[in-house]
Amino acid sequence: MKYLHLVWSALLRRKTRTLFTLLSLTAAFLLLGLLQAMNSLVAGSADFLGADRLITQARISFTQPLPMRMLPQVESVPGVTRVAHSQFFGGVYQDQRQGFPQFVVGPQRLLDVYPEWILPEEQRLAFVSTADGAIVGARLAERFGWKLGDIVPLTSFIWTRADGSRNWEWRIVGIFEGRDDEWRDRAQLMYLNYAQFDEARSPGARGLAGIFIVQVADPGMAEEVAAAVDARFENSPDETKTQAEAEFQLGFLRQFGDIGFIMNAISGAVFFTILILTGFTMSQAVRERIPELAVLKCLGFTDRAVLWLVLAEALLLCALGALAGMLLASAVTGALPPDFPPLRTDLRVWAFAGVSVLALAAAVGLPPALRAMRLRIVDALAGR
Amino acid sequence: MAVDGAAAVPAPLVRIRGVTKAYVRGKQRIEVLHGIDLDIPDGDFVALMGPSGSGKTTLLNLIGGLDSPSAGELTVAGERIDALSGEALAHWRAETVGFIFQSYNLMPVLSAQRNVELPLLLTAFGAGERRRRARLALALVGLDDRAGHKPSELSGGQQQRVAIARALVSDPRILICDEPTGDLDRKTADEVLTLLQLLNRRFGKTIVMVTHDPKAADYAARTVHLDKGSLVDAPAAGH
Structure with missing residues (x-):
């Protein structure tokens, strides 16, 4: 926690850039939240069905x-x-x-x-x-x-x-x-x-x-x-085909296409776009701060400490954007009229968002973090 | 004010023996320091002078543990720092050395107080104790009333004094100063050098300072000259 202000201040170094990146992340996670709420609805649409019922249909x-x-x-x-x-x-x-x-x-x-x-x-x-x-x-x-x-x-x-x-x-x-x-x-x-x-x-x-x-x-x-x-x-x-009711229900939904696959494919495209954008932002942010990172090392911060600082910065950025996006998604699903499908950003959706944040932070934070970790103090201070 | 030549002092805080530093650029090996022998006693204030490319900053970086020698022995405060791993060297720097740079190198988004607190993040002190110590260090350099200001809101001299407070706050044994007055006007440079002299004389801090400026060197207890990677006129103390 004592490093939080250091991480936070790094994000505030370029306020406009950080704001736009956060807005992009928010929009991406709003979309991700809604898509996954839909996915969760489909996936969970059979969870509640009784295990003691089978459906017999024509083969x-x-x-x-x-x-x-x-x-x-x-x-x-x-x-x-x-x-x-x-x-x-x-x-x-x-x-x-x-x-x-x-x-x-x-x-x-x-x-x-x-x-x-x-x-x-x-x-x-x-x-x-x-x-x-x-x-x-x-x-x-x-x-x-x-x-x-x-x-x-x-x-x-x-x-x-x-x-x-x-x-x-x-x-x-x-x-x-x-x-x-x-x-x-x-x-x-x-x-x-x-x-x-x-x-x-x-x-x-x-x-x-x-x-x-x-x-x-x-x-x-x-x-x-x-x-x-x-x-x-x-x-x-x-001839008949008999299967569990839950299985039948999912099969019925799949006749319209593999909804889960479609949702995940769109989520993947959103994730990839935001990965490129945030990755670029993070790389630029670290490149601008090479001398400052070298000074931290001068003061006694180890290579690993600097690596974690940059990773924490990426995580904080992604987590803030994701939180805002997911809260918006929750607000949107909560405000849907009753004749809409009962979309919810349930635990499954939040867990998906959480894993996405970790993956995104690692993907966008690791390359600049490794660069920061490996930088030689004397070269960085000399501007080499 | 300043005394040229070696002073007779008891035990060296810095002991350099046969230190060589070479860089490889492409296929070429460039040796910038050739078998340096030098002792710096505890409580000394040494100015390293020499023309550009003479190796003075390289020597300063070696003494401060920012770089490792290609050959030779380098003992600072009883530790063979040439034999330390990268991580151990980082811990050693945090405990033993304070750095003051020509261009101050403060974090632009942090207040003076937060900048001074930076080295204390590596200690076990709580937030309150970190604040208190940073305030004390700022008071020592006469800037306790500017604690909340960011570097951009301070003059060059004030920024350098914040950097000195940052170097001092963890109470290091040795201060490494790389052209600390290079970006300052004469008057402000004199204020900063007087402050360094005070730290040396009253608080017993050992100071090694690289400078081009003979007037700055006058504030040091002695001056060591380097040329083309070799010491010119200052043999290791005790030699």
């Missing part, structure tokens, strides 16, 4: 439906306790920009395998017994101001009714809440009763489900159960 693709007649066969596989089914509805409410996910489900089965959703008993019964019933997450209800009994018109870009129309109407019979903060944040979807859906859709599509959600008795045996389910349908017209 070819999850867009390929599976016949409902397979459900009892899946249910009979040893180790399976319950099976639910789900079908992506792909509905648009009022405006395409107001997107939210809807799934057609068997109400009782769905609520049995997802105890994380909390729904009053009378609403549960209403969902089970209302053919055109729908339940919505509390966040979604807040967003659109929906209440029980409201009719929600949806236009499906996937499913047509038997009469050729794509317009469907659903009656809100329940509003569910998440069990904990994680699930409460995710109460932004809508479940639709399979009864109306299957009866009203075009005859050729009836009796089909998108995926099966398989609850297993022992999460430790999930892999064996998944293999047993797939083995049951091997060489049949409807």
Whole structure:
């Protein structure tokens, strides 16, 4: 700590240059923070999912439906306790920009395998017994101001009714809440009763489900159960692929591209740009101070002490810029409207920023620090 | 005021025997000091004089532990500094030597007080003690009222006095002065030299000063002349 003022004063030697470098670092870490918050959201989007649930989909693709007649066969596989089914509805409410996910489900089965959703008993019964019933997450209800009994018109870009129309109407019979903060944040979807859906859709599509959600008795045996389910349908017209729910979720996101890779690639480009800029600043700052560093050595500072002083200067510069950028990123993610994805600069993002600061400080500080360490006093004082 | 010639004093603080210094520039080896023998007793004030290129700054750098001889023995304050490693030499400098340069070499962004405190950062003193000692050193050079000023806010003479305070603050045994008045006008130079003389006479500091200026050399107790890398008229004390 006693060297802090020495390090600090070195940064203040050229105030304008330091200010602009700090602003660049702040902008870079703001971007880095937001990108990594997005990355963290994607990476963490499956963390909360239960380890006791598997998803069975068609082997070819999850867009390929599976016949409902397979459900009892899946249910009979040893180790399976319950099976639910789900079908992506792909509905648009009022405006395409107001997107939210809807799934057609068997109400009782769905609520049995997802105890994380909390729904009053009378609403549960209403969902089970209302053919055109729908339940919505509390966040979604807040967003659109929906209440029980409201009719929600949806236009499906996937499913047509038997009469050729794509317009469907659903009656809100329940509003569910998440069990904990994680699930409460995710109460932004809508479940639709399979009864109306299957009866009203075009005859050729009836009796089909998108995926099966398989609850297993022992999460430790999930892999064996998944293999047993797939083995049951091997060489049949409807071969299956069963995997952990978290894995399925990530696979679903990857269909839009490897988001993690894209985010990291952009972060890498930002990091590289700032590395060049800060590296240039640090090199110039040290080059200007060669005689001063030589004087420090005259006074008894060892070569290693001078090396650490320059490295500390690089670290302080990077850390200040990063802190400002990350605080801004936190402010931005905190101020996002509720209909935006729940971006957060969580511990994972801060840790990423911390490691980036260390790597950046080492990369930009080490070359001038080594130069400072190696400089010969008599040459430096003589201006050689 | 000054006395030319060797003074009879007890034990040498600096003992130089057969010291040679050579530099290699490309394929050429240039010997700038040729087998120097010199003793500087404790409490002496020696002026090193000679024409440009005579090797006086090189000799000063060797005595101050800023450079190592190519051959010979160099003992300062009982330590064979020619045999010390780079790190040990740095520690030795911090404890034993104070440096005063022609161009002051103060840190421009630090106040006078902070500049003087610099050598104390290498000690175990706490912040309060460092401040107190730096104030004392500044008071000794008559600048305690300018402690908060940065070098750019001080005159050349004042900057050199801050540099002297910095050299003194860790109470070194020997002060190495490289043309300390080279950038100063006559009047200010005399003030600085009087101050050095005071440090030598009243506080017993051993001073080795390189100068071109015969008037500056007059303030020293004796003068040693170098020419073309050899001593001209001052054999090692005790020889």
